[in-house]
Amino acid sequence: MMDALIRSLIDGLLLGFVYGIAAMGLTLIWGVMNVINLSHGSLIALGMFSVYYLFVGLGIHPYIALVLTAVLGLIFGIIIYFIAVHRVINAPELSTLLATYSVNMMILGIGTAIFTTTPRNIPLDLGSIQFGDTVITMTRLIAAIISVGVAVGLFLFLKYTRPGRYIRAVTDNRDAAEIVGVPSAQVLALTFGLGTLLAAVSGGLIATFFPFTILSGETYELKSFVIGVLGGLGNPVGSLFGGLILGLIEGLVPMAMPTTWTPVLEFVLFVLILLVAPNGLFGGEE
Amino acid sequence: MAILELHDVTSGYGEVQILWGVSISLQKGSMTSLVGANGAGKTTLLRTIMGLNKAWSGQILFEGKDIHRLAPHTRAARGLVLVPEGRQLFTHMTVEENLLMGASPKRARADINRNLELVYDMFPRLKDRRNQKAGTMSGGEQQMLAVARGIMASPKVLMIDELSLGLAPFLVLQLFESLKKLRETGITVLLVEQNVQMALAVTDYAYVLAEGKIEIEGPSKVVASNPEVKKAYLGL
Numbered sequence: 001m002m003d004a005l006i007r008s009l010i011d012g013l014l015l016g017f018v019y020g021i022a023a024m025g026l027t028l029i030w031g032v033m034n035v036i037n038l039s040h041g042s043l044i045a046l047g048m049f050s051v052y053y054l055f056v057g058l059g060i061h062p063y064i065a066l067v068l069t070a071v072l073g074l075i076f077g078i079i080i081y082f083i084a085v086h087r088v089i090n091a092p093e094l095s096t097l098l099a100t101y102s103v104n105m106m107i108l109g110i111g112t113a114i115f116t117t118t119p120r121n122i123p124l125d126l127g128s129i130q131f132g133d134t135v136i137t138m139t140r141l142i143a144a145i146i147s148v149g150v151a152v153g154l155f156l157f158l159k160y161t162r163p164g165r166y167i168r169a170v171t172d173n174r175d176a177a178e179i180v181g182v183p184s185a186q187v188l189a190l191t192f193g194l195g196t197l198l199a200a201v202s203g204g205l206i207a208t209f210f211p212f213t214i215l216s217g218e219t220y221e222l223k224s225f226v227i228g229v230l231g232g233l234g235n236p237v238g239s240l241f242g243g244l245i246l247g248l249i250e251g252l253v254p255m256a257m258p259t260t261w262t263p264v265l266e267f268v269l270f271v272l273i274l275l276v277a278p279n280g281l282f283g284g285e286e
Numbered sequence: 287m288a289i290l291e292l293h294d295v296t297s298g299y300g301e302v303q304i305l306w307g308v309s310i311s312l313q314k315g316s317m318t319s320l321v322g323a324n325g326a327g328k329t330t331l332l333r334t335i336m337g338l339n340k341a342w343s344g345q346i347l348f349e350g351k352d353i354h355r356l357a358p359h360t361r362a363a364r365g366l367v368l369v370p371e372g373r374q375l376f377t378h379m380t381v382e383e384n385l386l387m388g389a390s391p392k393r394a395r396a397d398i399n400r401n402l403e404l405v406y407d408m409f410p411r412l413k414d415r416r417n418q419k420a421g422t423m424s425g426g427e428q429q430m431l432a433v434a435r436g437i438m439a440s441p442k443v444l445m446i447d448e449l450s451l452g453l454a455p456f457l458v459l460q461l462f463e464s465l466k467k468l469r470e471t472g473i474t475v476l477l478v479e480q481n482v483q484m485a486l487a488v489t490d491y492a493y494v495l496a497e498g499k500i501e502i503e504g505p506s507k508v509v510a511s512n513p514e515v516k517k518a519y520l521g522l
C-alpha cells in the first residue's frame with residue numbers, strides 16, 4: 001500500500017513538471033500579450049503527432065524528434081500569430097479569444113480528417129530504474145528532466161538575452177518599447193512562437209508515455225488553465241510549482257477514488273483558487 | 287539646415303481633431319522649445335511626430351524624407367527619440383536594463399559603453415541605483431532615467447515632453463544643465479516644458495501652441511519679450 005502510494009506520487013510529480021511547461025506556454029502568451037490562447041490544447045496534440053510521425057514515419061529517435069518539434073512549434077506559432085492574432089491584437093479580448101478558438105477548430109477539424117481519432121502510441125520503452133522499493137519509469141523521469149531544462153532555458157532566455165529583454169519590455173509597456181526602437185509586433189510573434197513551442201514540447205513528452213489522439217490536447221489545456229491560475233497567470237516560475245501541485249493531485253487521486261474524478265477535483269481547485277486567491281498562490285504579473 | 291520639418295500636420299483621437307495644421311521646423315544642432323497651455327496639444331504633437339498617433343494629413347520630414355507612415359520603432363531606429371510624458375519607463379526592469387533598452391536601435395549599439403559612461407557621468411545617482419527596479423525609484427530619479435534612456439539611443443533629434451513636471455527646483459536646474467551639455471554633443475533638441483521662462487532661456491527658437499495651432503514663433507528671446515506670451519505664460 002505504502003509502496004503504491006509513493007510510486008503513484010512520484011509518477012504524478014514527474015508528470016507535474018511536464019504539465020508545468022505546458023502551462024508556461026499558455027501563461028507566457030497571456031502575460032505578454034493578454035491573449036488567452038484557446039488553441040493551446042490542439043497545439044499540444046500537434047506536438048504529440050509531430051514526435052510520433054518523426055519517430056514512426058522517419059525513424060528519428062523521439063528525443064531528437066522533440067528538438068525538431070520544438071523548432072516546428074516555434075515557426076508554426078509565429079505563423080499563427082501573423083495570420084490569426086496580429087490583426088486583432090489591439091481589439092477587445094473577446095476578439096483574440098475568438099481568433100485563437102477558430103485556429104483551434106481548424107486544427108481539430110483538419111487533424112481529425114487526417115489522423116482520425118484512433119489512439120496512437122509511441123513505441124518507446126526505456127525500462128525503469130529502481131530506488132529502494134520504488135520503481136521509476138525512465139520515459140517519465142527523462143520527461144521531467146527535459147521539462148526542468150526547458151523551464152530553466154526559458155528563464156535564462158528571458159533574463160539574459162536581447163530578445164528576452166525585448167519580450168519583458170513589451171510586457172511592461174508596449175508603447176515605450178516601440179519608442180526605444182523595439183519592433184513590438186515581431187516580439188509578440190516571437191512570444192506566440194515560444195508559447196507554441198512549449199505546448200508542442202510538452203505534448204511530445206507526454207506522448208512518450210501516454211496514448212493520444214488529436215483530441216487529447218483538451219485535457220492538458222484544462223490542466224494548463226488550472227495551473228496558470230494556481231501559479232498566477234503570467235508567472236512562468238509559478239507555472240512549474242502549479243504543475244507539481246497538479247501532478248501531486250493526479251498521483252494521489254487513484255489511491256482514494258477512481259481516476260475519472262481527477263478532472264472534477266482539478267476544476268474544484270480551479271474555482272476555489274479563483275475565489276480565494278485570484279492572482280494565484282504565487283502571485284501574478286503584479 | 288532643417289533636420290525635422292512638419293508641414294500642415296493634423297491629428298487627433300478617434301473623431302476628435304486636436305492638431306489643426308501644425309508646421310514647425312527644427313534646425314540641426316539647435317534647441318527648440320514648444321510651449322503652450324495645458325491641453326493645447328503638445329503631447330499629441332510629439333506623439334504624432336514619433337508615430338504613436340497617426341498623422342491624419344500633412345507631412346513629417348526627417349532628414350528630408352517623409353516618415354509619416356513609418357512605425358515608431360523604425361523612426362527610433364533612424365534617430366528620432368522621444369522622452370515621453372509620464373516617463374513610460376520599464377518599471378519592472380532595473381535601471382541598467384532600462385538604459386540598455388534605450389540602446390535598442392542598431393545605430394546605438396556601437397555606442398553603448400560610451401553612452402553609459404556619459405549618462406552615469408551626467409546622473410551619478412543612476413549609477414548608484416543601477417540594479418534597482420525602475421518602478422521603485424523616486425519621481426526625480428525616474429525622470430533622470432527617462433532622459434538617460436533617451437540619450438542611450440544616440441538620438442539625432444531628442445524630444446522631451448515635460449522635462450521638469452513634478453520635480454524639485456534643484457533637480458530641474460540639474461536637468462537643464464545636463465541639456466546644455468547634451469547640445470555640445472551636437473544633437474537637436476525639442477523641449478516641451480511647463481516652466482516657460484526657463485525653457486525660453488535655454489533654447490534658441492520657440493513655438494507657442496494654442497488649441498492645436500502654432501500661434502507664435504520666433505527666436506526664444508524675441509518670443510520671451512512678446513507681450514502676449516509675457517501675459518499668458520510668464521505671469522508678467
Ligand SMILES: Nc1ncnc2c1ncn2[C@@H]1O[C@H](COP(=O)(O)OP(=O)(O)O)[C@@H](O)[C@H]1O
Nearest residue numbers: 299302304322323324325326327328329330331
Ligand atoms: N488618449 C486621448 N484620447 C482622447 N483625447 C485625448 C487623449 N489624450 C489627450 N487628449 C485630448 O487632447 C487634447 C490635447 O492634449 P495633450 O496633447 O495632452 O495636451 P498638452 O500636452 O499640451 O497638455 C486635450 O484636450 C486632451 O483632453
Ligand SMILES: [Mg+2]
Nearest residue numbers: 328329330371
Ligand atoms: Mg502634455
